[in-house]
Amino acid sequence: MRRTDKFSGSFLQLEKSIQPLLKLASLITGLETIFVTYIDAVQQRQQVIWVEGSEDIQIDSGTELDWSDSMCRLLFNNDSIISTRVKDEYPHSTGASLGMQTFVVLPVRNSEQVIGSLCATSSRQHSLSPEATQQLELLAEAISLQLDQWHNISRLSQRYERTRKRLRKVKLHSEELSQKANTDSLTGLLNRRGFESRWTELKQQHESSSVAVIAIDLDNFKELNDKHGHAVGDDLLTAFGQALIQCSRDTDICARMGGDEFFWILSNATVANAQQAAKRLREQFKKLSQPIATECSLSIGIQVKSANLDDNLLLAADKAMYQAKGQGRATTQVAAPE
Ligand SMILES: Nc1nc2c(ncn2[C@@H]2O[C@H](COP(=O)(O)OP(=O)(O)OP(=O)(O)O)[C@@H](O)[C@H]2O)c(=O)[nH]1
DSSP, X not given: OEEOSSOOTHHHHHHHHHXXXXXXXXXXXXXXXXXXXXXETTTTEEEEEEEEEOSSSOOOTTOEEEGGGOHHHHHHHTTOSEESOHHHHSTTSHHHHTTOSEEEEEEEEOSSSEEEEEEEEXXXXXXXXXXXXXXXXXXXXXXXXXXHHHHHHHHHHHHHHHHHHHHHHHHHHHHHHHHHHTBOTTTSSBOHHHHHHHHHHHHHHOOSSOEEEEEEXXXXXXXXXXXXXXXXXXXXXXXXXXXXHHHSOTTSEEEXXXXXXXXXXXXXXXXXXXXXXXXXXXXXXXXXXTTSGGGOOEEEEEEEESSSOOHHHHHHHHHHHHHHHHTTSSOEEEOOOO
């Protein structure tokens, strides 16, 4: 059976069950070519879905035509189901131009309307006995039921697919919103809200490895803002954000807590690891914040703990950072172990 490639999936199942019916139609009528069409009443188009039989009359599945050019329409309009003299009765028709002499058509309908047609044709003259006509009508009914069922199934699966796509869109949108809500727009780091959620997760999941908290504050940032303007201050914060991202691992938590204050949390890290990380960060920040690097340094506080993570760990790192400020800024202070 030749068929259109436009459809797939459940349509192939439908095709399998229609195929023997078309063969039967050929046996009943004695006509060589049998085909089924789909009629789109709104678009006024007709499409050949399946063709069974000889290649004598060139009808291809997938072929589309205007309803105004349809042989089926001509016969429907004459309240007829058969023409045995197509060339005489419809000399200017598509059927005549394709070499049809006999053309038989029966409507294929769903519960509301005609949705297609079952057609049989031949280049020779054939008559159709009343019994054959009756049998063909039964076949058209069977095809109608199958097509209608398939139509309903495919409508349902299209609706399901649309709902699935809509839900996916909503999910992506809400993920995007939540990502935005947790991110500091200037630096791309987590904001306070994002930090709190990650920090809570870490506290809940933490087992026994040591965790280093690095508190960082830009030195004399207010002065720099006042001297060069807010935009330069923003550029410097952005450069710091980039430096921190470049120095961190995927598992680290990097956040801008507000203004020029940041937290950097490293899992599985010792004091020495944290000091190394702080050193790398200073160097990277210096590189990325040219040409005003000389005017801005970092005060850094470190605290490391391996058990009972709580917010005191943050406070201790922060306190160490303020001690670094007190010692003249641009230094790293490690808090005493608790
Ligand atoms: N450009 C810019 N400035 C900001 C932003 N948020 C906060 N600030 C400014 O950052 C400055 C923070 O200054 P402070 O932390 O009080 O003090 P500081 O000048 O850094 O001095 P020390 O911390 O003692 O070294 C304030 O002047 C804020 O107005 C921002 O998003 N962009």
